[in-house]
Amino acid sequence: MIDEHHEELASLYALDLLEGAELAQFEAAHAKDPALQKLVRELRESSAALAHLTQAPPPPASLKARVLALVDAHGAAATPGNVIRRPASPEPGAGSFALRHFIPWAAAAGLALAAGWVAQLYYISRSEIALLTNQQALAELALQSARNQLEAERLLAQRQLSDLTQQLKAQGDLANFKITTLASMLNNSPQALAVAVWDPARQEGILQVEKLPALATDRDYQLWVVDPQYPSPVDGGVFTVDARTGAARIPFKSKQPVKTIDAFAVTLERKGGVPKAEGPFVLLGK
């Protein structure tokens, strides 16, 4: 005997109106109660009979053609149990439903397109980033090259400036040089000539002579520097000349510190020179 509560649950179950815990509870009772199973079957049949209440016109003949064509399309090899794919509806009235079937595919296609678009953007962005990175590397190389060139130019300019400073200094030093032309005092060699250049900073000089007579082996020419601070000319050293040309280039230093030079003189002395001039004047210049 089935009580009212289970009759009610069976009725709701036959109409698929049970849910959740109520459904699970009833199915548990249904599984072990043959009388309940019988009641459910009868109620399901009764509810299915409600399908006869509808007064719709018969379905179009094309629907039958569609159904049978689908089965025929799978040929003799097709047997029940095989999955048949339903083709798109050829019925104009079925358009909205077919469109609903198409929506998931359209959504999937849209997602695929979106994913492709995003991927394309990603690769484009990556390419642009790589390009920008290369450009940055090139720019850094160019900058480094420019820095090196600038440094080289700076070093060159510094060297040039240094050289120029040296030249200016040398020119300044040259202005302080004492340059004196010495004229011949010899009657037999009036063409004899000499130039003496004295560097007071370094206390040394150069004497360039031309066309002096060659000397006997026991004789030397001796250079004298006349400085007013000393009572006697200061010894500048002895020298000889080339016997054929009468020329000589003689670096010299004074034996004593020189402040002011009034004149240079060359005398003819015995070999090795003398502390004070004894022989005749050969050249003289102020």
Add this chain to the structure above:
Amino acid sequence: MSSCLFVGLGCTVAAPSRLEQPRPHMTAPASSQPPGERAVIDARLVQQVAQGDKQAFAELYDRFSGPLFGTALRIVRDPGEAQDIVHDAFVTVWEKASTFEASRGTAFSWVVTLVRNRAIDHVRMRRRRAELLGDSFLSDLGYPADGAAPAGDASALLGDEARMVRTAVATLPPEQRRVLELAFFGGLTQEQIAGTLQEPLGTVKARIRRGLLKLRESLTHQL
């Protein structure tokens, strides 16, 4: 032939070999067969479909497609959508006929369940429930709003079983009829049915129980 409408309940369907049984499509038209005999033939057709018999499949379509299409159309209110639902249901019949068990119910009940579930799924998916649940369902079904029986001209067009069902439904009190139709065609939950009818949930459940039991009794007695 069985005289029972509910094949498998008190009168199970024998399954003679295919060679022994006559071709169903060679039998009398379905509308002129007694409902019990029709259920037996339906079950036999499904068994033949399970063997890959396309002619049996076509015969089954002819016997079922009318009420199935009407049910789908009543639920989804869209002829194209209803056709697709019926189409898909028959594809399922073709594919799953071998799983059909006559002892668990009639073939018609099985296929009606396929169509109804699909239609309700579509309705729920469309979320057009409120739109579909106007008060016009009684008139759509051929009943006047006061619950009177459908017009004779319309019922005359129906088959024997359909006429018996309509007669049985017509004997139900209007409130039971309405709640059963809402439950069967509306695709609503218990609470939604109660909300639509503005009745307590317990009242709705009781009306469903009483209406369905009475319908079962009427159909059994008529058959």
